Amino acid sequence: xxxxxxxxxxxxxxxxxxxxxxxxxxxxxxxxxxxxxxxxxxxxxxxxxxxxxxxxxxxxxxxxxxxxxxxxxxxxxxxxxxxxxxxxxxxxxxxxxxxxxxxxxxxxxxxxxxxxxxxxxxxxxxxxxxxxxxxxxxxxxxxxxxxxxxxxxxxxxxxxxxxxxxxxxxxxxxxxxxxxxxxxxxxxxxxxxxxxxxxxxxxxxxxxxx
Amino acid sequence: xxxxxxxxxxxxxxxxxxxxxxxxxxxxxxxxxxxxxxxxxxxxxxxxxxxxxxxxxxxxxxxxxxxxxxxxxxxxxxxxxxxxxxxxxxxxxxxxxxxxxxxxxxxxxxxxxxxxx
Numbered sequence: 001x002x003x004x005x006x007x008x009x010x011x012x013x014x015x016x017x018x019x020x021x022x023x024x025x026x027x028x029x030x031x032x033x034x035x036x037x038x039x040x041x042x043x044x045x046x047x048x049x050x051x052x053x054x055x056x057x058x059x060x061x062x063x064x065x066x067x068x069x070x071x072x073x074x075x076x077x078x079x080x081x082x083x084x085x086x087x088x089x090x091x092x093x094x095x096x097x098x099x100x101x102x103x104x105x106x107x108x109x110x111x112x113x114x115x116x117x118x119x120x121x122x123x124x125x126x127x128x129x130x131x132x133x134x135x136x137x138x139x140x141x142x143x144x145x146x147x148x149x150x151x152x153x154x155x156x157x158x159x160x161x162x163x164x165x166x167x168x169x170x171x172x173x174x175x176x177x178x179x180x181x182x183x184x185x186x187x188x189x190x191x192x193x194x195x196x197x198x199x200x201x202x203x204x205x206x207x208x209x210x
Numbered sequence: 211x212x213x214x215x216x217x218x219x220x221x222x223x224x225x226x227x228x229x230x231x232x233x234x235x236x237x238x239x240x241x242x243x244x245x246x247x248x249x250x251x252x253x254x255x256x257x258x259x260x261x262x263x264x265x266x267x268x269x270x271x272x273x274x275x276x277x278x279x280x281x282x283x284x285x286x287x288x289x290x291x292x293x294x295x296x297x298x299x300x301x302x303x304x305x306x307x308x309x310x311x312x313x314x315x316x317x318x319x320x321x322x323x324x325x326x327x
Contacts, residue, residue, distance in 0.1 A: 029243055111290050111294075114291070
């Protein structure tokens with residue numbers, strides 16, 4: 001019985017892996033993605049130069065608007081505030097940098113050991129160490145980011161990704177494509193977070209880091 | 211979904227590696243429907259195609275054992291080491307070359323022929 005469950009889970013995992021691989025293969029093939037959701041056909045395409053310009057313009061406007069408003073703190077203001085609560089964000093940043101340096105230097109050592117034909121058990125020790133370092137780096141990075149999430153810099157960064165989703169999302173209308181949301185306000189008030197999540201995922205893969 | 215994992219898997223596959231090797235000679239082999247305006251994920255895919263091409267080449271040349279392909283940490287670590295070594299070698303070569311060039315400037319390269327009598 002237990003064995004049956006194990007085989008089933010293994011099988012489901014493999015199917016999932018294949019589906020994920022197909023999804024990526026599909027995304028690599030072209031610079032647009034068409035998908036179905038709740039009986040409707042949607043599309044997202046790589047941003048044109050004009051769309052990028054529009055998004056950056058909005059980003060600047062958002063930044064200046066937030067800067068004018070005293071209730072939004074800059075990263076440096078937040079860091080000072082946290083200091084008063086005995087949370088040292090700067091120290092966290094230095095710690096993060098040091099961890100990355102240590103991880104990279106361990107990878108360099110592992111690379112040399114691989115080149116010199118070491119045995120697998122020896123390599124595994126390095127691999128486990130690097131994996132644990134990566135988890136540590138990720139944890140610290142997420143912790144630091146969550147502390148600074150309410151800063152103007154982070155908010156503007158979240159805003160530009162959302163704005164791109166609003167700009168790029170299209171819906172099939174007969175033979176034509178039309179915008180899913182006519183205004184950014186309409187996008188913000190949408191009752192379909194699933195659709196936004198799907199579009200966000202594809203747009204991040206198309207745009208990358210901003 | 212960790213898309214980098216799947217992107218690497220695709221780029222590493224025999225199918226795409228063979229296509230990549232062929233595409234270096236046959237210009238009509240296309241990886242994408244679009245010829246320009248590549249997305250972030252497409253550019254990343256091209257980078258990984260080249261990454262695994264270099265790795266496979268090194269294995270074929272006997273520079274590194276196949277064990278390197280066992281997981282992405284081995285692959286990345288080897289490439290970090292290789293890039294560092296290549297950079298050092300390039301730096302040393304440039305230094306030696308520069309020294310040679312300076313030495314060459316100090317020696318005359320004129321050929322004097324006896325005039326015909």
